[in-house]
Amino acid sequence: MARYGMALDYKNCINCKACEVACKEENGVLLGADKHRIWVGVGEIEGEYPLLSIVSNTFYPSQCQHCDEAPCQMVCPTNATYYGEQGQVRVDPEKCILCSYCMNACPYDARYVDDRTMTVDKCTFCTDTRLERGETTTACQNTCPTKVRIFGDLDDPQSEISELLRTREHFTLKANLGTKPKLFYLT
Amino acid sequence: MIAQIKEFITTIPVKKVSVKDLLSFEKNFANYLVAAFVVVGMAMLVIGVITYLGHGHHAYNVTREHPWGLMIAVYIFFVVSSTGLCIVGSLGDVFGFKDYELISKRAIFGSIVTILAGFLVIAFEIGHPVTMVIYNVVSPGLTSAIWWMGTLYGAYLAFMIVEFIFLLKNDMKMAKYFGLAGLLIGLAAHSNLGSVFGFLNARPISNGVFYPTYFILTAFITGIFIAFIIMGFRYRLRFNEEVKKMLTGLAKIQALLLSILIFFVTWKLLTDIYGGMPDRAEVAIHILGSGTFWAEVILAMVIPLVIILKTGGKAHVALVFASLSGMVGIFFMRYNLVHDTQLKPLQMLKKVEYQLPPEWVHYFPSATEMMISIGGLAFCIAMYWVGTKAFNLDADH
């Protein structure tokens, strides 16, 4: 069984936000600033002209980290948040009672409330849409003009993502919390 | 078995209460004030609930960054009160301190109405309360502090009701057993509520052992505040010797508990700030600069403690008023706990998020949240009033 993860060659990101749009389009995420599964963090340029710090101007695409030890799953009183078969962290809207505990427990601010079902929603790695149709890429990855995102099977040593993680240095976010994220930032 | 249960229920000593009984009370300013509050509060509850049913969570000011709002704080306020009253009630009928038997029935009844008020408020905060009841049982999340807290509080309520019935029937032995079980389950439930915050590794300001223990301490303090208020109303501030003796005893316990609380909070803040750990020190300093924190300190800690220490716990009437101030302070304490936990944006590299500059997360309750919260208090007082008419809440001699 596959175990999905994503590597982000984040220094290539140009902040075009095509991934954010593609995600909303593909997965029918509602409009509104609060309602987003993925986002691009922007480090603004620091300093006063002409002493501008170019290195401070960075773009960090991010989303749910599909943690292997997910705090959101641990705190869920009804097991509405569960691990999918390919390691995705998912929410079952049938069981979600909207206690919002997971929103507080997720260290990555990855969750929001879907107003249609009034339950918590988050990135699914396009499980219900693209993967279900047999595709092997996510919407954000597919649309990215600079090929920032590499989605794939971490358990398959031949996969592109495994190859990258073997050959390039990388880090995960808030690694000190022990959540074991499956989103890897390539340096 | 069924016949026995039937007999058990039919022999509960209940007085018949007519509407006329409910509307008859001594005509004085304080009583009118409370009656007016209850009527207005109940009306607010109805309006608040209708607004909520029409607009769902949109009627609340909760957001992605601040998913828990006023109603969670009010829920905590009520269940803390309940646990506290349970502790105070147990002094007499579980631990056998004779002086405190006087208040057992009232305290245990109070613990039932406060937790019901808490459940009422939380039912409108949780998005799907019916789903909760079903899936709490069908697919329990055993690693979830909320699951344990909710389940234990459910059991606690059942034990408190049975204990109360035995108290009414004057069966002290059975009341003691059920009281002890209820107390232990209540303490477990309540420290689990603390752990709902304590387990949040993502929130360094709340994470750790502090809240689960602090919740028990503040519950006891809250219970004593309410005991003063209840007795103040029962005796219209004219206490007899027996009551005075009990109140002085409670005041002395309260002085000790408040001193411990001040000590705890001081060290909590010092450890938070020491070393300037990001996400913790800044938040603690921000808390120190907030008016609601000082409201908590002055109303719930300083005023009651000073009055008790100055008078040796013998100024009973002043202490009833200090307890009212204390309860307002305890409300701020709950509000602060919930709000402060969420103060610091998780940021997550969203250095410039579309909607959120990376400073502090802001929240102010909406009118609907306030109306349902005030309504919860009105509901609680109304139920207590009905109880005073339907049951004999004084100790039998």
Ligand code: SF4
């Ligand atoms: S990033 Fe947040 S929502 Fe995603 S699995 Fe981890 S804790 Fe859960």
Ligand code: SF4
């Ligand atoms: S809001 Fe839903 S998914 Fe999140 S912890 Fe509560 S029940 Fe689980």
Ligand code: SF4
């Ligand atoms: S589509 Fe690619 S380049 Fe554009 S914002 Fe997203 S990650 Fe960055």
